[in-house]
Amino acid sequence: RNGCKSVAGIPIMTVPCAPFSLLGSLLPTSRFNPGMCFQWEWRNWIYERYGSETVAIVPFLFGRPIIYTSSLEVSREVLDTKNPFLKAEDATQAVLQYGHNIFTSNGDEWKRHRRILGPAFTTETYNMVWEETSSLYHEMCSEEGWDAKNTVDLPAVKVFTDKFSLIILSRCAFGVPLGWKQEKPKEGEMAFGDALLHVMDSCIARLITPRWMYWLPVPQLHQIEKAHRTLSDVMHKLIREQRQAFSAEKDGEGSKRRDVVSLMVRAREQEGKFTMSDDELVGNTFFLLFAGHETMAHIWNSTLGFLALYEDIQVDMYKEIQAAAPDDTPITFSMASQLDKVLACFIETGRLFSPGFVLVRDTTDNIVLPHFERSGARSQVGLGPDVRVAVDVVGLHHNPRHFSEPEEYRPSRWYGVSESDVSIFSVGPRACTGRRFALTEACCFLAHLLRDWRVEIIARPGESKTEWRQRVMRAHTTMTMGVGDVPVRLIRRERL
């Protein structure tokens, strides 16, 4: 009854277990249990059925009520730092396990993190991201032997996009120059690249496994711990080195490194060393890894799936790339502004499969929010303190009032849209700090790939494109959302 009272005025859906609650996540998403994937599975009926763009999901057995909104206007209010909302610790646990950081903090603490992280994202950083992405693309084609081939079959694109985005982060965010071909680690040690992958893959396992279990002879758990220790050691070492380099610079010596972590350390040292502890720097570094790895890998993965389905969109993009950088001329950072269609196709994929699929906040005081019915009628609802509200990013991106024919893959809807309105990165003051980093990397990678290759689906015998889309382009949710294995064929292009 308390749950219902706290969400008065908003249509209520009653379920046994709250979405993402421990018990609820163990059971699959079905008509009766939201589970982990209801936002995707229910996207076309939940708001329609309740005639409202905002619905409260109230559990009667397990978990707390949560108000889900698919309205952009409501989302803007919820995400605005001027309003009485904050990120609760239990909603950021997965990221908190690596230390406090910009993502997990609120109020003045968040501003402090932002002051240290902000200066690390500059045009110079994006220039470096472009150069590294371009150079890694060529390295990948050469190391994988694609340079000598006219056709390449990729049964699972994400194997490559995972590795690609990780190496770019390693080079541009941490200043660790990993190559496509990894060097063998010393006996008993774990390679940095393997540690990165292990840490990313084991985020949830590490969160739910009690500490005492690491004393048991379970090799998988020991690997997770080793990966985490390796990464933590490298992060601390990077920070130590940067601190020394900064002191040397003040004395007129030392090299000026430009990776994100170095710039963070520099900003911290300039502010005075008490502005952020080493542990918080490590926390932020871990978060950058989390924020920038799977998000990119997922969207690239599904972008190649969509491009393989829509040949006409590929042709448009190819012409745009050729107009900016014909044939073998280098595709440079200065050309990025001419590659609108390339960027729009990445963003449109992110709309349909948004890695950051839910943004959770709790009220700290009374607030009045706008309320939209599906009929178009507008009213207001009042909420008291300690009510959990979640921006349902999947619902928002499938709301027909904001995106007509939402199931259609239509990159043109993003032509000319300003970067701050690209909702896949959230909106308002706490929108993604790495937005420009991500778009630079995305644009450079896709421009290089699509100038060289045409993309086709690898279908099963007798399978149509529609059937392929239904089978392959289905969302899965863990910490982020994306599709599974995307099987495509790259076919070398004849020049225009």
Ligand code: HEM
């Ligand atoms: C396509 C790729 C990406 C997507 C879709 C994405 C999406 C998002 C979203 C939705 C948020 C807001 C989360 C919330 O408020 O709860 C966010 C925050 C953030 N992202 Fe990204 N992100 C991407 C790539 C990156 C990259 C490459 C970096 C850095 C290298 C990055 C760094 C951050 C940071 C630092 C925040 C926290 C901002 C704050 O709380 O003030 N992201 N991102």
